[in-house]
Amino acid sequence: MKTPIVAFALSIIISLSARAELKWEQTTIELHPTAADKQAVGHFKYQNSGKTPVHFKSVHASCGCTTAQTQKDEVPPGDKGEITATFNIGDRTGTQIKTVTVETDEAANQKTVLTLKTVIPQQLEINPTFLFWKQGDKPDQKTITVKVGKEFTVKHLKVTSSSPDFQTKVEEKGNGEFQIDVQPQETKNLIASTLTIQPDDSQKVFYATARITNAPTVQ
Amino acid sequence: MSEQVTSVPSTISVQPSARPQFLWRIVDVIVAGIFIYAGVLKMVDPVQFANDIDNYKILPWPISVALAFYLPWLEIFCGLALIVRYFYRGALSILMALILVFTLATTAAKVRGLDITCGCFGHASQHWSFPAHLMTNLAIIAALVVLWVSNRLTKSLQGRRSAWGS
């Protein structure tokens, strides 16, 4: 009873690995852009190790923020090439995983998933990025906690408020942690402020919002 | 399916490949323990397990949910069956089928280039490398095969002995 199962399993493994004409140098690329980079580019190199030309039927990225470029639609036997995946970082944070699905006319391996893993360095982790007081609430002080990313050192945090109606104060807690205390002058009017948070003399700034909101609507 | 457990000291053994039963019982319990442990880990967090199955991108989501609820219990029951020696061969074949299918799925995912970070020990094994997963699975398969063979040998041994009327 065991033998047919083993034979079946072996045949699947063999068919999965053999006869794939397009050999990929890597199907997963990990990128580490700097904080200033706007894009992260992954070069997925391939070679046609088969005897017949391989034709790309479709190259499709998992999201609109990633574009994938093939240099050619048809790969003759023996030829090398690459699919260039460009990930537009935008205002994204953390580790972003985006995929590019490549469909070819190969016999065995029609679909290949190319994975672009981008580790975006996070200089500051701001929690929360939004403070609010309901209209009529007491204008109490509220706090934003800022944690500096492990690979970074920040000596000084400069916080500016776009509106004088909100007072801010920065405290250094040590161990890569800062505290921003925010207090509105009053909560009668629906005022708001954008807090610009600048680490040392860095070009890259971060934001938080403070505002007075409407009282909750009746459900 | 209870059996008469007869210890055959290797020195007086007529069949050179027969060994003391308790050695195999230990292997039984170890293998059963692994599956029960793995099953319980996945049983307590079916939401996470469903997501892990979905990551393989082989099955549609509703099936992943169904399997997330079902597979851990199947593992636990088969593990228990190995220990109490009831439905023994049935349990052994189910466990073998499970781990073979799982090993194939992991290999297929790797070939397709998917970043699979979960193994048969649920989310707890997510930091293991692919070779580590493969080695563990192959070791378990080997243990199951060995138990199967030993079970068959014991059966044929007992069969022959009763034929001799000893």
Added chain:
Amino acid sequence: MKFSLTRQAIMLAVLALLPAAGEAIYFRDKISWRSPIPPSESVNADQARAWGQNAIWVDARPDEEFAQDHVPGALSLNEDRWNELLPEFLAAWSPGKKVIVYCSSLSCNASREVARRLRKEAQLPDVFVLEGGWEAWLKQK
């Protein structure tokens, strides 16, 4: 009582179904059979519409898609221009409002990411992802 191997296997398989079904019932509120998004974080088009004026619609798609067409009154909030668009969204929000985030198809992750950031970074309560996304809205029209 000796059973054949197949019998044994079938019995074990059936036995395991019982606690599995029990668990499925126990966890029915924690997991949705229709989509990987937990039931507490998603809403279907009918429920969303029922919220009427109490809801704020958020379009998580790229700018070009938003410009072409979007849910009337929806605000654009995507990860490409998060820092620029977030304050505009927050200006429209007030406590008690329900936020509905959508993007262009069941497999698209943008709405889940935007919803996650609104919950985690802005710490807003009542943030939901629209089941079926933009397509579900179009079907309703």
